[in-house]
Amino acid sequence: MKRRDVLKGILLVLPVILAVVLYGCDKRDYPGGGPSYSEEVMIGIDGGVVTAMEGNVVITVPAGALTESVRFVVHDLMNKSAVPYPLNIIVIDPFVEFKEPVQLTLNYDGCLGTGVDLCDAASVSFLIWDNEADFINQHTPKVCTCCNVNGKLCTVSNRISRTGVIATLAEW
Secondary structure: OHHHHHHHHHHHHHHHHHHHHHHOOOHHHOOOOOOOEOOOEEEEOOEEEEEEOOOOEEEEEOOOOOOOOEEEEEEEOOOOOOOOOOEOOEEEEOOOEEEEEEEEEEEOOOOOEOOOOHHHOOEEEEEEEOOHHHHHOOOOOEEEOOOEEEOOOOEEEEEEEEOOEEEEEEEO
């Protein structure tokens, strides 16, 4: 009888523990929490600006960079990396190769930040994979070197020629 009471007690407490763990913490750390998505933004051949993830990602598309209208969505990457990148990894969908480079600006003091101050880095680059499978399998990324770091605005920016999975690499 005592053994049965102990089992009942465990079964009653288990759902409470699971609820606290799954809903009481940052959703990005748990499977099923889902990525943080931006709203869809349609940009045409005349260019425009995509502002995503609470203003922490800004993509400025100049006129002529696109051959047709594209609906962009930005989200954080669900699959965590074993490599400690200084900013959280983002995905810009769909995959697009631009006719003209576009400006990508990331705020490293907001939701993308990991506590690393990029102002102290000797160099900062964007690494761009075509898709999540290439990132997970660590295929060789395209590299945009010499990003501009603005310490006052806490941003890092560079011109990119494609969308995809984007990680920030810093060297000290």
